[in-house]
Amino acid sequence: MRTTAHCSGCNAEIFWAITATNGKRIPIDAKPDPKGRIRIEEKGPGDCVAHVEKEVGATLFAEGDRFTSHFATCPDAAKFRQPKKPTVAGRMKVRASMTVRTKGESKT
């Protein structure tokens, strides 16, 4: 049985899982998604391991529901996400600051 919670950003129903690859805690949409790339291995109550399909291969869990990381679907993901790698939002921020700089240069 999974312990569900609600996203602090958009209030969607989620549950927490630990990624099999690096042990990070990630929010998963509580509702299964047929197009999701995450398989959940339930080790015990509230103890879920998330296997990302592209990393483990599609054959590991042929059966069972697929899920999507709530990071991918949450409209407020930026609020609680702490990216270490450059993200789309990060690139957009860089682009925005470049635009500002370009505008400033054209004025002078």
Ligand SMILES: [Zn+2]
């Ligand atoms: Zn959310």
